[in-house]
Amino acid sequence: MTQHRLSTAKKIGFTLGDYASNIYWQSVSIFLLFFYTDAVGIPAATAGLIYMIASIVDALQDPIMGSIADRTRSRWGRYRPYILFGCVPLGLSFVLLYWRPPFFEGTALVLWMLFTHIVFRTAYTVVTIPYTSLNARLTDNSDERSTIAGWRMIFGVLAAMTIIYLTFPLVTRFGGSSATTGFTWAAAVFAIVATAIYPLVVRITREPPEAAGDEPRLSLAGYWRALAPNRAFWVLIAATVAGFVCSVALGKSVLYYFKYVLNDEPASRTALVGMSAIGLVSIPMWVWITKYIGKRNAWFAGTIIGIVLLAVFAVSDFGTPLVMTVWLLLWSLGTLGLSMTFWSMLPDTVEYGEWKTGERTESFIFGLFQFFLKVALGVGAGLFGWLLERVGYVANAQQSAETIAGIKDIMIWLPGAGFIIAGIAMIFYPIRKGTHEAIVEELAARSASVPPPGV
DSSP, X not given: OOBSOOOHHHHHHHHHHHXXXXXXXXXXXXXXXXXXXXXXXXXXXXXXXXXXXHHHHHHHHHHHHHHHHHHOOOTTOSSHHHHHHHHHHHHHHHHHHTOOOTTOOHHHHHHHHHHHHHHHHHHHHHHHHHHHHHHHHHBOOHHHHHHHHHHHHXXXXXXXXXXXXXXXXXXXXXXXXXXXXXXXXXXXXXXXHHHHHHHHHHHXXXXXXXXXXXXXXXXXXXXXXXXXXXXXXXXXXXXXXXXXXXXXXXXXXXXXXXXXXXXXXXXXXXXXXXXXHTHHHHHHHHHHHHHHHOHHHHHHHHHHHHHHHHHHHHHSOOOSHHHHHHHHHHHHHHHHHHHHHHHHHHHHHHHHHHHHHSOOOHHHHHHHHHHHHHHHHHHHHHHHHHHHHHTTOOTTSOOOHHHHHHHHHHHHHHHHHHHHXXXXXXXXXXXXXXXXXXXXXXXXXXXXXXXXXXX
């Protein structure tokens, strides 16, 4: 039986896991492609291909992991065993991800980087799919889920600030003239911190007891049949995939834009830290906005802000790091609400599907959502790497005027297309403000009318 309200301490204890998870995720999102191209020396298109293949392989594992977690029963619950026992392999695989073997070159080096990326992604899936699935079991209250999503985003922001602020100093401190060695040791430091947090989450968080007759009844095919009528889930998938395939280009462009367009690589760290820090202001703001106007309308608001800011960037010449940093801060302030909103919407689609079909498929929903999200991020990274090479990018060299213009075009047109498509998709999202509460009440009434087993 889920709990309608959670104490602040329990919310923080659970969402602390997002700090650990985002230590890994933010590093991979912000620095890994740059590590491949500018530290290891892999061509941009090949680096993007490595990222894309690993993301797709990872994504294929997510619904399977969700199904496995849903069928798990232990004295620790369904999900916490994976968090507890998977955190050490995850930390080790993260260090391996940033290790460049001195005895590999050429194709062998590329294959090694692909292999370690897939190993890391697998370990990450084993821990994070059960962790995110806990969202739907801790509470069935939609407003509480918005608050939890807000706390998750805050810890994600703090993790991003940690990664952005410390990565290059740690690389310099441990690597000296060898950036690859520095990245390896920096990864080790971050892995120790993240690995220490997960057991705390397991200790603080308690899964609600299993109700009678709550054993898993669905095969993998049964999960798909139960999920097929869930329009809320599929619309959210369409909107999120469109947004992420295209908008990932802007996030990954920041390091390149400051280094090669503005000729001020150190300023990129200030900009990235600021983009994360602004989340500490914007996320509580978006939690309030979401509760006031509803999650669907909050999505539209974030979409409009994003499109307007991209239009300003398109017609302006941001020739100094300060101006570009201010624009990036405004971008984060206006669009972080989309990230918070989709994580808040996702648990609501669990009850919507149960209301439509009578089957609850929370772990499979979270696993499948991660599948599409990671495919989107992988395709976006692969597309960015390919486009970067197409506009003539050469690592650690002076870029031509055409290449500089091309980098800016990538930052504008890909996110713009994604925001427009995502906004159109969200028009068809069936859950409005107040709808979810009515669904939960009807599910509770159905449950009360069903006699317990054996009666």
